[in-house]
Amino acid sequence: MAGHMGWGILEEEGWRKGPWTTEEDRLLIEYVRVHGEGRWNSVARLAGLKRNGKSCRLRWVNYLRPDLKRGQITPQEERIILELHARWGNRWSTIARSLPGRTDNEIKNYWRTHFKKKPKNPPDAAEKAKNRLLRRQQFHQLQQQQLQKQQQQQQLQFSLDMKSIIALLEDNEHKTPFSQAIQVNNFYPNTATEEQSCFYSMLNGNASMPYEASNEEIFWDGLWNLDDFHGSFSAAGATKQANLHNLVAPFC
């Protein structure tokens, strides 16, 4: 270690530290475009960046990734954060998987800023946070109302799509114990795991809610990624189970 270094200067090993420049960002984006994510320690050599692999990965994951969602955490996302934190504690990366476009770092920062108990004047701090949240919620409430109609239509279509996918998988060679147990129109609770039951409930729109969220919210915040969903069926055995668990756990 080079000890306590100032920002934007070289370490003993020659690595740059501190804030990223636009040119460094450009190089990193170009590197990922050509080589894909991963092999971060090759970035310095292949992209001409004087950054170590960890720094590059962090910059990409937390800032440059194209699928990142910018802007404030919505009240809807906040409820999910609170719910999942109550369930899993400080497992930020796990929580982040349930919030597409949000990074673990972002969620961690948000939670610490808004909900971490402070020893000094807790009532004041809590009151301020509450008021701030209230203002924010009022703002988002307007947006939500506008989106609501559109989402209702989308949910209907989405639900139909999901059932079609299940039906399609049933016809494929990927017939699994889960897909057999779930049988969208012929469900056997006795043979299904808790996760399977939960997933089935979601498909049919009667899941028990971990908080006062509508089915609609669950569909759009929970079943976020059809690629992952399909992956949980097509991957082999244990991976399949693990993926299913990750997919469904937040809602069971």
Next chain:
DNA sequence: AAATAGGCCAACCGCCGCGTA
């Protein structure tokens, strides 16, 4: 208007688990 406090967020650090040679 200046000082201070607090919020926010990017980035670093150290540890750990996994894959591989």
Next chain:
DNA sequence: TTACGCGGCGGTTGGCCTATT
């Protein structure tokens, strides 16, 4: 079997900005 490198994760730090006093 083991040592090593890499990537991922959670905790922490520090700087900038805004609100409050």
